[in-house]
Amino acid sequence: MQASDLTIWTIILVLGVGTYLIRWSFLGALGNRELPGWVLRMLRYTPVAVLPALVAPLVLWPEATGGAPDPARLAAAAATVAVGVLTRNVMLAILAGATTLFGLLYLLG
Incomplete structure (x- = not known):
């Protein structure tokens, strides 16, 4: 059209x-x-809700693999979550996920 x-x-x-x-x-x-306290409490959770919603489709249905989940992306997501929960450091979590993803993509071809 x-x-x-x-x-x-x-x-x-x-x-x-x-x-x-x-x-x-x-x-x-x-x-x-001035916003009410309950609104401010709810707004604190916005990034926590939005970020997984943006990342989940890229992990579960990556376009690079034709929409099929692959071990490299699943392992990178798991590493990111694990490091994030254990250290409470966003930069370390991102670094761990990126290192895992690129390392496994290199090793798995």
């Missing part, structure tokens, strides 16, 4: 305005107000 230039630019502008309004709703409308 071919779309005209006007249609494409209209979609781009509408999506741009929409994402701006979503961000403004938190920063502009609520930026100067």
Whole structure:
């Protein structure tokens, strides 16, 4: 299906305005107000919920393997979680996962 230039630019502008309004709703409308304690407690868990949601598909259904899980990515995810839980250090966890992934990809070919 071919779309005209006007249609494409209209979609781009509408999506741009929409994402701006979503961000403004938190920063502009609520930026100067004190949020209730329960909201602040819930917001602390946002990164903990978002990061696994971004990473899980890359581990379980990697495009590099045609969507099939492979031992290198599963082991790297396990190493990352283990080091993160044991040390509580994000950088060490990332380093452990990256080292495991690249090491196993090299060894397994």
